[in-house]
Amino acid sequence: MVLSASPCSLARSSLEEMLDSLRRRDEEEEKKDSPPALPARPASRARLPPARRSLPNNFRVGGSQRVIAPENGVGTNGESDLKENDLGQKRRRNCFERKRMNKDVESPYVALSSSDSSGMVWELDDDDNISYFIKKKLRVWCRQPRGQWELGTIQSTSGEEASISLSNGNVIKVVRSEILPANPGVLEGVDDLIKLGYLNEPSVLHNLKLRYSQGMIYNKAGPILIALNPFKDLQTNGNDYVSAYRQRIIDSLHVYAVADVAYNKMIRDEVNQSIIISGESGSGKTETAKIALQHLAALGGGGSCAIENEFLQINRILEAFGNAKTSRNNNSSRFGKLIEVHFSSMGKICGAKIKTLLLEKSRVVQLANGERSYHIFYQLCAGSSSDLKERLNLRAVSEYKYLVQSDCTSIDDADDAKNFPQLKKALDTVQICKEDQEMIFKMLAAILWLGNISFQVDSENHIEVVDDEAVTSTAQLMGCSSQELMTALCSHKIQSDEDTIAKNLTLRQAIERRDAIAKFIYASLFDWLVEQVNKSLEVGKQYTGKSISILDIYGFQTFQKNSFEQFYINYANERIQQHFNRHLFKLEQEVSNYVMC
Numbered sequence: 001m002v003l004s005a006s007p008c009s010l011a012r013s014s015l016e017e018m019l020d021s022l023r024r025r026d027e028e029e030e031k032k033d034s035p036p037a038l039p040a041r042p043a044s045r046a047r048l049p050p051a052r053r054s055l056p057n058n059f060r061v062g063g064s065q066r067v068i069a070p071e072n073g074v075g076t077n078g079e080s081d082l083k084e085n086d087l088g089q090k091r092r093r094n095c096f097e098r099k100r101m102n103k104d105v106e107s108p109y110v111a112l113s114s115s116d117s118s119g120m121v122w123e124l125d126d127d128d129n130i131s132y133f134i135k136k137k138l139r140v141w142c143r144q145p146r147g148q149w150e151l152g153t154i155q156s157t158s159g160e161e162a163s164i165s166l167s168n169g170n171v172i173k174v175v176r177s178e179i180l181p182a183n184p185g186v187l188e189g190v191d192d193l194i195k196l197g198y199l200n201e202p203s204v205l206h207n208l209k210l211r212y213s214q215g216m217i218y219n220k221a222g223p224i225l226i227a228l229n230p231f232k233d234l235q236t237n238g239n240d241y242v243s244a245y246r247q248r249i250i251d252s253l254h255v256y257a258v259a260d261v262a263y264n265k266m267i268r269d270e271v272n273q274s275i276i277i278s279g280e281s282g283s284g285k286t287e288t289a290k291i292a293l294q295h296l297a298a299l300g301g302g303g304s305c306a307i308e309n310e311f312l313q314i315n316r317i318l319e320a321f322g323n324a325k326t327s328r329n330n331n332s333s334r335f336g337k338l339i340e341v342h343f344s345s346m347g348k349i350c351g352a353k354i355k356t357l358l359l360e361k362s363r364v365v366q367l368a369n370g371e372r373s374y375h376i377f378y379q380l381c382a383g384s385s386s387d388l389k390e391r392l393n394l395r396a397v398s399e400y401k402y403l404v405q406s407d408c409t410s411i412d413d414a415d416d417a418k419n420f421p422q423l424k425k426a427l428d429t430v431q432i433c434k435e436d437q438e439m440i441f442k443m444l445a446a447i448l449w450l451g452n453i454s455f456q457v458d459s460e461n462h463i464e465v466v467d468d469e470a471v472t473s474t475a476q477l478m479g480c481s482s483q484e485l486m487t488a489l490c491s492h493k494i495q496s497d498e499d500t501i502a503k504n505l506t507l508r509q510a511i512e513r514r515d516a517i518a519k520f521i522y523a524s525l526f527d528w529l530v531e532q533v534n535k536s537l538e539v540g541k542q543y544t545g546k547s548i549s550i551l552d553i554y555g556f557q558t559f560q561k562n563s564f565e566q567f568y569i570n571y572a573n574e575r576i577q578q579h580f581n582r583h584l585f586k587l588e589q590e591v592s593n594y595v596m597c
């Protein structure tokens with residue numbers, strides 16, 4: 001999962017600014033048929049990766065391959081310098097491919113003559129690289145047949161193959177293209193990936209894994225924070241930890257640092273900030289967003305826990321109505337959210353706004369095996385009082401077709417019955433009155449009963465609704481007559497200039513109509529709830545124009561059958577990934593330019 005803080009304009013949401021800027025540039029791109037430019041980034045204070053600083057000043061870029069090499073030639077440095085240069089140079093090489101031999105040299109660099117005014121330019125030569133690695137017994141990564149990477153040292157080469165002695169003592173043969181240079185031990189477990197001399201896939205994964213095994217879930221990649229899901233409580237959050245962090249008793253990498261940077265920049269530079277959280281489903285985006293929000297509440301809450309508590313209760317509502325168990329995550333957010341926290345000129349929280357996007361409506365009517373619908377349905381069935389059950393004619397989960405179409409109705413470690421009264425308390429906190437709460441539960445029960453409505457086809461191929469308890473309960477909960485409901489489910493009205501013609505639906509169309517009504521009710525209910533939450537966040541607060549936004553949308557998804565929803569979700573993720581790539585690589589490019597100047 002990746003986090004980054006970036007400033008945007010004052011008046012508008014920073015995400016809106018970012019998306020607008022991307023849109024504008026894409027339009028230009030279409031015209032020019034050239035890659036879109038980057039969105040605005042901080043002009044100053046770009047943190048220069050330390051690895052760059054270790055490059056000698058006399059490094060030049062040679063040839064069209066843009067290979068960076070030392071100007072002074074072979075053997076001018078000692079062994080350590082060579083290794084250092086080696087690290088600086090080869091970070092962009094992908095593998096030891098066969099190229100050209102120069103037997104006279106001691107180092108992996110080979111001199112090439114150049115017509116450019118700077119004289120000699122140096123280029124890495126891969127056979128010499130390998131000789132150098134063999135001679136110095138430097139470690140390499142080699143890819144195993146099943147795709148995993150193993151650490152070893154090259155013993156010898158023969159044609160396109162190399163013999164690698166693995167750390168467990170085995171010797172294996174690997175093709176050269178499957179060998180990558182490994183970083184020296186001194187770079188093991190660096191906190192910033194940019195410090196790695198070789199920035200290849202196994203080196204990055206090894207570094208993350210090593211730190212993870214030592215309980216360090218946070219890593220940096222330049223200005224980006226990489227948070228790994230610990231799947232357990234590491235006791236690195238909470239009020240005690242926040243105050244220790246603020247007093248600088250603890251200064252290890254943390255989401256708090258990202259929130260701190262965003263907060264300080266907003267106050268100092270008076271520029272709105274965004275924290276963008278991206279990653280695959282179950283990687284910990286929502287948890288990370290909560291931790292960032294908790295820290296912002298501590299920074300801007302003026303010592304009071306009220307705002308923190310309010311965020312907690314709002315979160316409970318959003319999770320009940322917007323989260324569900326998926327095959328990857330027992331509490332997966334099935335919607336995206338942008339939380340805008342507003343601050344006064346003194347840096348105190350003076351309001352917040354939640355914008356939600358892309359709620360997965362299809363989940364209400366269609367479930368994959370091992371997955372559940374939205375938590376609220378199970379909470380309502382398990383936790384409502386007998387009075388409420390009677391008013392809603394509510395049954396057990398097992399009696400509703402929408403809920404039993406998957407083989408999963410409960411979650412380990414989650415108590416639906418216990419969560420329901422807590423949800424009602426949260427609804428009270430955001431000032432949703434008892435009458436409105438009753439209406440919410442009525443709508444949920446109506447959706448469940450709607451799913452139980454079935455159809456039959458008569459001898460003349462006419463479709464009819466089976467007039468049973470499902471129809472009467474749905475109609476009663478919706479506040480209409482059974483006949484009105486059955487007509488709406490079976491026929492389609494076409495309005496002509498003079499007349500209204502009723503056309504009978506086919507069985508498939510009727511089922512789609514029924515499901516569409518259920519999805520529409522749920523999506524409208526969700527939007528209404530978010531509106532109520534925002535109203536409660538607005539009470540007595542004044543918008544000052546200063547804000548920090550946290551974006552948390554659910555990750556990429558591919559199912560056996562993908563719909564327009566997946567297209568939307570994956571497209572949104574693509575754009576965020578694109579922003580991340582542009583942000584990171586543009587920064588790299590700037591540093592390159594800086595080094596070359």
Ligand SMILES: Nc1ncnc2c1ncn2[C@@H]1O[C@H](COP(=O)(O)OP(=O)(O)OP(=O)(O)O)[C@@H](O)[C@H]1O
Nearest residue numbers: 231232281282283284285286287329332333554555
């Ligand atoms: N920092 C953390 N500390 C402890 N547990 C965590 C942390 N981050 C994630 N988890 C665990 O992993 C689970 C999944 O995390 P989370 O719901 O945040 O993932 P996500 O990336 O938001 O997934 P989705 O995209 O499906 O919503 C959490 O329910 C929690 O059990």
